[in-house]
Amino acid sequence: MSTTRITREHNAVPYPVDIVEQYRAAGIWRDDTIPQALRRTADRYPDGLALATTTERWTYRELVRRADNVAAGLLRAGLTPGDAVVLQVGNNAHTVASWYGILRAGLLPVCTLTIHRRHEITQITTLTGAVAHLVQADLSNFDLLAFAAEMAEERPQLATLLSIGAPTGQGGVHMEDLELVDLSAAERENLDAIERDTDLAAPAVLQLSGGTTGTPKIIPRLHPEYWYNGLATAEWWGFDSSDRLAFGLPVVHNAAIANALFAAHAVGAALVLDTPKAESLLPLMAELGATWLMSPPGVMPEYLADDRFDAAFQSVRTCVLTAAPVSRRIFDGLQERGVHVSQAFGMTEGLFLFTPFEACDELRATTVGVPVSSFDEVRLLVPDTEEVVAAGEIGELCVRGPYTIRGYLGEPERNRDAFTTDGFYRTGDLAVQREFGEFGREVSYLISGRTKDLINRGGEKINAEEIETLLVQHARVAEVALVAMPDERLGERACVYIAAAPGQEPPTLAELCEFLAALGVAKFKWPERLEVLPVLPRTNIGKIQKVQLRGLLSAPQ
Numbered sequence: 001m002s003t004t005r006i007t008r009e010h011n012a013v014p015y016p017v018d019i020v021e022q023y024r025a026a027g028i029w030r031d032d033t034i035p036q037a038l039r040r041t042a043d044r045y046p047d048g049l050a051l052a053t054t055t056e057r058w059t060y061r062e063l064v065r066r067a068d069n070v071a072a073g074l075l076r077a078g079l080t081p082g083d084a085v086v087l088q089v090g091n092n093a094h095t096v097a098s099w100y101g102i103l104r105a106g107l108l109p110v111c112t113l114t115i116h117r118r119h120e121i122t123q124i125t126t127l128t129g130a131v132a133h134l135v136q137a138d139l140s141n142f143d144l145l146a147f148a149a150e151m152a153e154e155r156p157q158l159a160t161l162l163s164i165g166a167p168t169g170q171g172g173v174h175m176e177d178l179e180l181v182d183l184s185a186a187e188r189e190n191l192d193a194i195e196r197d198t199d200l201a202a203p204a205v206l207q208l209s210g211g212t213t214g215t216p217k218i219i220p221r222l223h224p225e226y227w228y229n230g231l232a233t234a235e236w237w238g239f240d241s242s243d244r245l246a247f248g249l250p251v252v253h254n255a256a257i258a259n260a261l262f263a264a265h266a267v268g269a270a271l272v273l274d275t276p277k278a279e280s281l282l283p284l285m286a287e288l289g290a291t292w293l294m295s296p297p298g299v300m301p302e303y304l305a306d307d308r309f310d311a312a313f314q315s316v317r318t319c320v321l322t323a324a325p326v327s328r329r330i331f332d333g334l335q336e337r338g339v340h341v342s343q344a345f346g347m348t349e350g351l352f353l354f355t356p357f358e359a360c361d362e363l364r365a366t367t368v369g370v371p372v373s374s375f376d377e378v379r380l381l382v383p384d385t386e387e388v389v390a391a392g393e394i395g396e397l398c399v400r401g402p403y404t405i406r407g408y409l410g411e412p413e414r415n416r417d418a419f420t421t422d423g424f425y426r427t428g429d430l431a432v433q434r435e436f437g438e439f440g441r442e443v444s445y446l447i448s449g450r451t452k453d454l455i456n457r458g459g460e461k462i463n464a465e466e467i468e469t470l471l472v473q474h475a476r477v478a479e480v481a482l483v484a485m486p487d488e489r490l491g492e493r494a495c496v497y498i499a500a501a502p503g504q505e506p507p508t509l510a511e512l513c514e515f516l517a518a519l520g521v522a523k524f525k526w527p528e529r530l531e532v533l534p535v536l537p538r539t540n541i542g543k544i545q546k547v548q549l550r551g552l553l554s555a556p557q
Contacts, residue, residue, distance in 0.1 A: 013408075020201075031224070032223065033195050034103050035103050038063075041266065045060050047059050052271070060265075063096070069101070070104075073183075077160060079132060081105065085133070086130045087134050090250075092136075095136075101175075104195070106195075110130055111254070115522050127218055135171075137165045137167070160173070204221060226403065229403035230257070247294055249459065255322060259344070276295060293316055293318075295322070297321045300330045318342050319341050321344070323458055326365070331365045345368035349405050353368045362436060367444035367446045368446070379398045383451045399424060400423045400425060428454070429449075462525050467496075467516070471512060471515070474512065476500055477501060480499075481544045482497075483553070499533055509527065512527060513527070
């Protein structure tokens with residue numbers, strides 16, 4: 001398969017010209033690439049701490065040097081500006097250097113997860129035309145090097161193997177080695193020329209959306225709007241160069257890019273990066289004096305029970321919980337330990353909501369906040385219409401703004417359903433605007449459900465139709481429906497209802513998971529509970545009644 005060159009002409013839906021002019025006039029969109037914006041910060045704070053992990057401490061000067069070296073090395077390795085690179089990497093300093101280096105070389109990072117497998121990477125490679133595969137080689141629970149070799153055999157276009165943490169003599173091009181080879185003056189001039197020629201209206205980063213169909217949608221993020229997304233977060237929380245932002249979710253996930261990586265580097269703050277495990281992140285937070293943390297609520301009981309909790313949180317001004325519903329027990333437990341708690345809600349397509357720092361406890365405990373930018377526009381619409389709901393009523397959360405996409409890449413049919421005629425993105429989430437305070441002085445949004453058939457497992461979206469389409473191919477399955485069941489730690493998990501094929505014994509949960517594993521489906525998408533019915537309930541037009549199935553669920557097993 002030939003390389004897909006992603007440019008503005010490559011079916012990317014542009015922002016309206018008058019809107020772009022408005023954003024530029026307001027100074028929120030700048031005519032810089034992301035690496036140029038990073039260097040602007042580095043010029044102001046060359047010796048400031050940019051990145052801290054358990055093994056590395058890099059200043060802004062050092063981060064920029066390493067990223068430039070990576071960029072030159074990637075071009076020496078035969079990659080060409082416009083090539084797409086699939087990323088399956090962990091939370092470490094070399095991932096951050098690689099991220100900025102890929103962008104500096106004019107390459108397109110395609111942001112996948114280390115838990116994606118053949119099923120997902122095959123689809124993503126086909127959609128993006130990626131020609132390189134960057135993997136984390138030293139994961140303890142899966143051999144991504146061997147996986148990359150298998151993918152290259154199946155998809156010969158993935159000709160260039162890039163790696164982090166690979167043993168000597170394995171892993172193709174080692175990113176750590178590229179960091180240490182200083183680029184020549186001619187190579188720097190070439191990189192600068194690539195930046196000058198960059199079309200700022202063309203995609204800079206390709207993120208993924210689970211969506212409501214079996215095939216992932218490609219989310220094009222642009223240099224000006226993606227960097228502004230981080231700057232808006234920094235301005236919202238009042239970050240400056242003294243801040244230390246702790247983060248443990250996957251660093252190339254959209255939440256990390258917008259709310260941690262770019263938020264820190266837009267203002268000269270430091271990113272404190274690790275996994276969310278208490279034994280690694282908490283000591284790092286204590287050592288660096290973390291001032292802010294974004295985290296899923298499911299890990300908080302572990303943190304609260306850890307002896308290192310007080311030292312880790314002694315300088316934290318606010319702990320922002322995201323990716324799953326926040327129980328009042330967790331909220332109150334943190335506040336009782338002296339930790340100020342806020343909530344966040346966001347999507348890879350753009351919009352982020354935060355609960356204001358100064359808001360009352362009830363607002364911060366029960367809602368997900370308000371838009372991060374004053375340029376964000378939010379409407380609550382009657383689903384499948386463009387009619388605004390009455391005040392106080394539930395509607396579909398719809399948004400447009402300076403960091404929300406105007407369309408998926410190359411998807412005109414899907415875009416007609418996913419966006420209103422005037423460019424508002426239909427999130428698929430049902431929300432209601434609530435007012436707090438004596439005279440409704442505080443306003444915030446409450447998420448009350450969804451119109452899209454997705455399961456939110458700890459922030460990772462499982463597309464029900466995708467898994468149903470696969471499981472119904474099992475020889476002993478006649479009907480299948482995947483529904484969300486509540487889970488205190490992750491928010492939701494997947495429960496599968498099946499009706500067995502006539503004359504067949506229904507498969508066990510283990511057998512269904514083995515079936516998905518053989519298809520190369522990522523484990524986080526596998527069902528975690530099985531319910532067998534003689535037939536699945538359907539409406540009078542033949543549609544499976546998932547509301548009824550969810551109602552049949554008792555407490556999660």
